Amino acid sequence: MNIFTEILNTMTPDVLMGGLVIFFLRLIDQTLDTLRVLFVVRGKRVIVWILGVITNIIYIVAISSVLTGNKSPFTILCYAVGYATGNILGMRLEERLAIGFREVQVISKSRGHQIAAALRELGYGVTEMVGQGMDGTVDMLRTNIKRKQTKEVRHIIEKIDRTAFITEDDF
Numbered sequence: 001m002n003i004f005t006e007i008l009n010t011m012t013p014d015v016l017m018g019g020l021v022i023f024f025l026r027l028i029d030q031t032l033d034t035l036r037v038l039f040v041v042r043g044k045r046v047i048v049w050i051l052g053v054i055t056n057i058i059y060i061v062a063i064s065s066v067l068t069g070n071k072s073p074f075t076i077l078c079y080a081v082g083y084a085t086g087n088i089l090g091m092r093l094e095e096r097l098a099i100g101f102r103e104v105q106v107i108s109k110s111r112g113h114q115i116a117a118a119l120r121e122l123g124y125g126v127t128e129m130v131g132q133g134m135d136g137t138v139d140m141l142r143t144n145i146k147r148k149q150t151k152e153v154r155h156i157i158e159k160i161d162r163t164a165f166i167t168e169d170d171f
Contacts, residue, residue: 010072018069019078025062026079029055030086031093038094098147103169104154105142107131111161112139118156119143144171 036051066079108115116126116139129140145153150168157164 007072007074007077010070011074015070015072015074018065019072019075022062022065022075023078023082023085025058025065026082027086027089029058029062030083031090032058034087034090035094038090039099042100044099098150100147101144101171102147102150103142103144103171104150104157105140105167105169106157107133107165108139108141108161109133109135109163110139111164112141115139115157115160115164116141118160119153122152122156124149124153 032051033055036048036055039047039051062079062082066075069075106112106115112128116128119126119141124143124145127142129142131138131140143153147170154166157166
């Protein structure tokens with residue numbers, strides 16, 4: 001008897017509803033916990049504390065439901081799938097929130113000054129340096145931006161110099 005047959009044999013409306021509740025509890029819990037971990041890295045203490053309290057309350061309710069319920073393979077599967085899906089959803093949500101800052105570094109063989117001028121015109125601070133690359137002199141640029149501005153800054157750079165080497169670091 002395989003696991004899918006066992007799940008189907010134990011499926012009742014109560015098991016289905018219980019499994020869905022557990023799935024959504026874990027989805028919410030793990031989404032918030034993933035955000036909490038990302039906020040830990042950014043030093044957001046108050047948000048981390050609040051999310052820690054909320055996620056633990058939800059976790060206790062979810063795990064209690066699994067352990068005191070009918071222990072159907074379906075509810076256990078819902079628990080695991082909710083956990084895994086919550087991780088992905090938390091990561092996607094954090095990408096959309098784009099909280100924090102990013103340092104963008106650019107190396108351009110010939111258009112660094114034009115890139116810097118275009119970024120400054122839009123209000124971005126840019127530090128320009130001259131460096132020696134493998135094939136000669138290069139322009140090196142650095143700017144610190146809000147993470148939400150990354151797409152716009154990349155677009156400006158690539159519009160001026162499609163061959164520019166761009167690196168980004170969060171901080």
